Amino acid sequence: MTTAGERAGLAQASEATVVALASAGDDSAFDELVRRRQAWLRGLMRRFCGDTVLADDLAQQAFLQAWQHLPALRAPGAFGGWLRQLALNVWLAEARKQAPPLTGLDLPDAVAPEVDIGLLQDLDAALGRLRPDERTCVVLAYAEGLTHGEIAAATRLPLGTVKSHVLRGATRLRAWLGE
Amino acid sequence: MDDDFESSLRRRFALSAPVRVDEGFVAGLRLQRVRQARRALLLRGVFVGVLLLAAAVAIVRLRPWLSAVLHDGAALLGQRIEGPRTLAGAALLLALAGAAVIAAWAWRQAVSRD
Numbered sequence: 490m491t492t493a494g495e496r497a498g499l500a501q502a503s504e505a506t507v508v509a510l511a512s513a514g515d516d517s518a519f520d521e522l523v524r525r526r527q528a529w530l531r532g533l534m535r536r537f538c539g540d541t542v543l544a545d546d547l548a549q550q551a552f553l554q555a556w557q558h559l560p561a562l563r564a565p566g567a568f569g570g571w572l573r574q575l576a577l578n579v580w581l582a583e584a585r586k587q588a589p590p591l592t593g594l595d596l597p598d599a600v601a602p603e604v605d606i607g608l609l610q611d612l613d614a615a616l617g618r619l620r621p622d623e624r625t626c627v628v629l630a631y632a633e634g635l636t637h638g639e640i641a642a643a644t645r646l647p648l649g650t651v652k653s654h655v656l657r658g659a660t661r662l663r664a665w666l667g668e
Numbered sequence: 669m670d671d672d673f674e675s676s677l678r679r680r681f682a683l684s685a686p687v688r689v690d691e692g693f694v695a696g697l698r699l700q701r702v703r704q705a706r707r708a709l710l711l712r713g714v715f716v717g718v719l720l721l722a723a724a725v726a727i728v729r730l731r732p733w734l735s736a737v738l739h740d741g742a743a744l745l746g747q748r749i750e751g752p753r754t755l756a757g758a759a760l761l762l763a764l765a766g767a768a769v770i771a772a773w774a775w776r777q778a779v780s781r782d
Contacts, residue, residue, distance in 0.1 A: 519701075553697070632682075666680075
């Protein structure tokens with residue numbers, strides 16, 4: 490068990506230190522990493538899949554993979570990007586399993602095709618209307634701030650495809666969000 | 669796509685619905701890690717057990733050759749050994765006992781991880 494003092498000490502340590510400790514097998518250090526990164530990772534997964542329950546499951550899978558493979562991470566400072574890549578891989582595997590495409594997951598009835606989605610003014614609902622590959626590229630570009638080249642490398646999609654997904658996705662969002 | 673819309677989209681992403689930190693999520697993940705570690709340990713125990721059994725079977729199958737080697741060795745050292753059957757039986761029992769001890773150890777480790 491971790492004492493309150495140890496936990497407070499971990500909470501104040503730099504992320505690189507906590508990653509190094511977790512990498513050496515310190516369970517409470519890994520818990521601290523989960524505490525620090527869970528809001529971001531679960532939020533990212535929600536954006537990717539549009540379903541809060543599935544998103545939490547996928548986030549858990551990504552964290553479990555991080556726990557298993559953490560000793561292989563050479564640069565503790567690169568933990569954030571490394572975790573994002575793990576999360577993206579988990580999401581892409583899930584998206585491949587789910588056919589037909591994941592559009593419209595967890596959307597309220599008001600998002601049925603006959604309803605004007607532009608009235609909803611809701612980013613998450615509008616994202617849910619995008620195709621999964623477009624949504625993934627748009628989220629990585631605008632929520633995560635990755636360049637097109639970085640997205641292409643992370644998703645293993647051709648650069649031209651990434652550009653067109655981002656452009657088409659953003660154009661649709663603009664129309665639906667009424668801007 | 670104009671810059672105004674792109675910045676507005678980035679702002680929306682930054683501001684919309686932040687996910688709350690949930691201590692239950694941390695606890696759930698900890699539990700999953702413990703389960704995964706138990707499973708891995710159990711698999712390791714089973715693997716070692718199977719390996720020892722295979723070794724025991726191999727000893728039995730190679731009994732004549734092994735006993736000949738041991739007899740020769742014993743003769744060289746000036747010692748007496750009862751016979752090939754006793755030797756193989758002892759080796760098998762030893763391997764089985766080792767497998768049982770390792771399996772018991774693996775199980776104990778598995779259930780005491782939490």
